[in-house]
Amino acid sequence: MVPLEPWEKVYIKLVGNQTSYADIDEAHALIGCVECHGGNEPAEFENAHVGVVRDPSRDAESNCNPCHTEIVETNKNSMHTKAWGEMTTIAERALGAGNDHTDFDNCPIELTEGFNRECASCHTTCGQCHVSRPESVEGGFIDSHRFKKTPDQTNNCLACHGSRIATDYEGHLQDNEPDVHYTKYMKCWDCHMEDFHADASNYPTRYHLPDLPDCEDCHAKSDNPNNDYHKVHWPAQGKGLACYVCHSQPYNNCNSCHTKNPDGDLSEWWHTNYGPVAGEIDVQEGAGGYREYPDFKIGYNYNQELHKGKFIVVRHIPVVRDSYRPWGHDELQFYDDRVTWEYSSPHNIIRFTSQTDTTGGVGCGANCHLTGDNAEDNLEHFLWQADVDADYPDESIANKPVVVDNKLPESWLKP
Amino acid sequence: MKKINSAVIVFMSLLWIACDPGSKTVELGDPTTCEGCHTSRETLELYAEGDSSGGSGGG
Numbered sequence: 001m002v003p004l005e006p007w008e009k010v011y012i013k014l015v016g017n018q019t020s021y022a023d024i025d026e027a028h029a030l031i032g033c034v035e036c037h038g039g040n041e042p043a044e045f046e047n048a049h050v051g052v053v054r055d056p057s058r059d060a061e062s063n064c065n066p067c068h069t070e071i072v073e074t075n076k077n078s079m080h081t082k083a084w085g086e087m088t089t090i091a092e093r094a095l096g097a098g099n100d101h102t103d104f105d106n107c108p109i110e111l112t113e114g115f116n117r118e119c120a121s122c123h124t125t126c127g128q129c130h131v132s133r134p135e136s137v138e139g140g141f142i143d144s145h146r147f148k149k150t151p152d153q154t155n156n157c158l159a160c161h162g163s164r165i166a167t168d169y170e171g172h173l174q175d176n177e178p179d180v181h182y183t184k185y186m187k188c189w190d191c192h193m194e195d196f197h198a199d200a201s202n203y204p205t206r207y208h209l210p211d212l213p214d215c216e217d218c219h220a221k222s223d224n225p226n227n228d229y230h231k232v233h234w235p236a237q238g239k240g241l242a243c244y245v246c247h248s249q250p251y252n253n254c255n256s257c258h259t260k261n262p263d264g265d266l267s268e269w270w271h272t273n274y275g276p277v278a279g280e281i282d283v284q285e286g287a288g289g290y291r292e293y294p295d296f297k298i299g300y301n302y303n304q305e306l307h308k309g310k311f312i313v314v315r316h317i318p319v320v321r322d323s324y325r326p327w328g329h330d331e332l333q334f335y336d337d338r339v340t341w342e343y344s345s346p347h348n349i350i351r352f353t354s355q356t357d358t359t360g361g362v363g364c365g366a367n368c369h370l371t372g373d374n375a376e377d378n379l380e381h382f383l384w385q386a387d388v389d390a391d392y393p394d395e396s397i398a399n400k401p402v403v404v405d406n407k408l409p410e411s412w413l414k415p
Numbered sequence: 416m417k418k419i420n421s422a423v424i425v426f427m428s429l430l431w432i433a434c435d436p437g438s439k440t441v442e443l444g445d446p447t448t449c450e451g452c453h454t455s456r457e458t459l460e461l462y463a464e465g466d467s468s469g470g471s472g473g474g
Contacts, residue, residue, distance in 0.1 A: 007459035014454050021450055033449040042447035045462060145453075 001137045001159055009132075009140030025146045036063050054139070057126035064126050075126070077201040083123045085205035089338065090115060093319070094329075097337040100204040114327030129156050136160050150189065157188045163292060164252050164315075168348035173294050176249045179348050191217075207306055207343065215243045229356070229364055235309035242301070242309035244346055246356050246364070250296040251346040253316040297383040299341055302401035307343050314383055314402055315344035321394060336397040341383055355381065369412040382408075 012021055022029035034041050039052040056063040065072045075081055087101035094107045105112060128134040129151045132141050137159045142152050151157060158166040171178030181191070191213035203209050221234050233241040299314035301307055321335045356364045366374055368381060385403040389396050445451030452458045 006463040007456065010453055011456055011459055012450070012453045013456070021454070037449075039449070041449050044447065045452075048447075048449070048452075 003138040004140035012144045055127050071197045074199045075197040077199040079200040080124050088204040092338045093332040096334040110328040165347050238304045242312040244313040247349045248346040249348045250294040252292045253295050254318040299383045299402040300407045314341040339402045340395045341402050
């Protein structure tokens with residue numbers, strides 16, 4: 001996303017008969033600028049900005065609380081504010097399987113300090129969803145400093161969730177189509193009805209949150225009782241295929257880490273640990289740049305209590321054994337305890353993908369099962385141990401739970 | 416020679432007048448209040464030009 005011009009970021013545009021900010025947002029205008037932002041008024045330019053606070057909602061308890069008490073109280077522990085899931089991944093790899101965000105403070109201090117310095121600061125504030133663009137795209141008012149109860153999909157949600165969600169949802173990857181829900185003008189919140197302000201301190205990752213979107217909220221098996229593929233593959237706990245296995249297109253996988261040395265001499269660290277792999281591109285935008293490549297991999301569902309389906313779609317996560325060396329942590333002691341191809345929910349759903357293409361009257365198994373004329377090509381859909389060993393040898397042990405070797409049904413392997 | 420010099424002087428004078436950037440008049444709000452500046456695009460653009468920090472970013 002192209003950052004706004006400096007003047008544009010702080011411009012309150014009066015339109016029509018408006019004569020002041022009060023005509024744009026009466027409630028917040030009553031408070032006055034200085035009350036939240038500090039600085040001095042009246043004053044000349046230099047003095048006016050002495051002590052100005054750019055984002056007062058970083059201190060929501062002081063600046064938002066007088067009116068939004070309940071939300072401020074729960075939001076300070078929400079998933080968007082705290083990044084509990086990131087804490088869980090670090091805790092698992094530093095302390096061992098079974099640890100989660102509640103154990104994060106027991107991690108070595110260089111990890112907790114690095115996280116608080118680098119990761120936690122990215123996570124959002126009230127203002128970065130409700131009045132301006134987030135820091136990740138350099139901020140700036142969206143609608144003349146008018147507070148909006150529902151954030152703006154493009155300028156708020158997708159400004160942060162860009163490289164994966166926006167790319168997928170809007171169909172930016174070469175040869176991909178936009179998600180069918182995008183073409184029907186559906187917004188994030190049409191599916192995501194979970195409470196974003198809720199206290200999430202009891203949930204180790206975002207996938208543990210209650211009220212997450214579920215395809216079955218709108219699409220029931222009974223809607224199309226004659227669909228043989230649905231009859232066989234409909235997902236349930238420990239059975240069938242996640243919907244994404246059939247209906248997702250290739251999606252971005254990441255190959256670079258975001259850790260940086262605060263002193264700067266290892267600032268390119270995240271560019272040196274991987275690849276390159278086929279199709280990889282270097283993206284120089286957002287939070288300092290990263291490398292990504294489009295791919296599609298079916299893996300074994302390594303957490304069947306949490307995710308439906310015996311087989312799922314997995315995405316490569318950019319973490320290596322020494323990802324946090326720039327923070328002073330040489331090696332994640334329990335790196336092998338967590339997969340690096342993780343469960344994924346790509347936002348690029350369409351009815352007919354290369355997996356479900358039945359052109360010419362072939363069954364969709366022809367594009368997926370490892371039998372028949374396409375067997376060789378279809379191997380590419382799956383995450384195999386041999387592929388991990390070849391491309392990411394240091395991740396071989398970590399990914400044993402997710403590779404499909406010896407886990408596919410016999411009927412997929414024999415004619 | 417004098418004729419040529421006069422022509423050069425006249426030409427240079429015309430060129431000077433044509434190229435003189437002059438002064439720009441902008442619609443400023445009350446410069447002592449937050450709203451006065453932040454509701455004036457011209458004012459913000461002027462300050463942004465002179466401010467190498469690139470502005471405060473607006474949160």
